[in-house]
Amino acid sequence: MKIAVFLERDGVLNNPACAAPPASAAEFRVNREIGEMLDLLKQVGFLLIATTNQPGVSRGDLSRRELDLMHERLQRELPLDDILVCPHEQADNCPCRKPNPGLFQEASFKWHVELDRSYVISDKWQDAEAARQVGCVSLLLNSPNCGTGHHDYVVPDIESAFERIVQIEQKRPLLAEN
Secondary structure: OEOEEEEEOEOOOEOOOOOOOOOOHHHOOEOHHHHHHHHHHHHOOOEEEEEEEOOHHHHOOOOHHHHHHHHHHHHHHOOOOEEEEEOOOHHHOOOOOOOOOHHHHHHHHHHOEOHHHOEEEEOOHHHHHHHHHHOOEEEEEOOOOOOOOOOOEEEOOHHHHHHHHHHHHHOOOOHHHO
């Protein structure tokens, strides 16, 4: 079994120009500052999987082609193993739309991920709730989107999230022993 770090796309892996997610590849800004930290996590054996709700696809505000262009760039510029997307709106009651755990369950099946040893880094409460449902450790970046629901840790920035993962893993058996 493998251990993953799940990363929310909007607000963690990309820097939205405004509060709304980018509606085109031209608006998409990859957060290159985290590339080195992601490389270090890859080197010690973590899978790196982006997860994102993109209801604009269902509403017709975002074409699948634009979404694919954004994700191609994201995978080209950051060492991600996969990007999992829920294209549905809240009203669709989709099991993969966070705060439901479907994207994490899909990753577990596809990549043989041990969810109760994995991590979720996000700036949104929905990711922390989905993490709770599958037993992942949630690390929320302090933001207006944190909410008041479940979270394991609230950290001031992405560097602190990576440091917390290292601290937790130092207390666990080595990844290589899995």
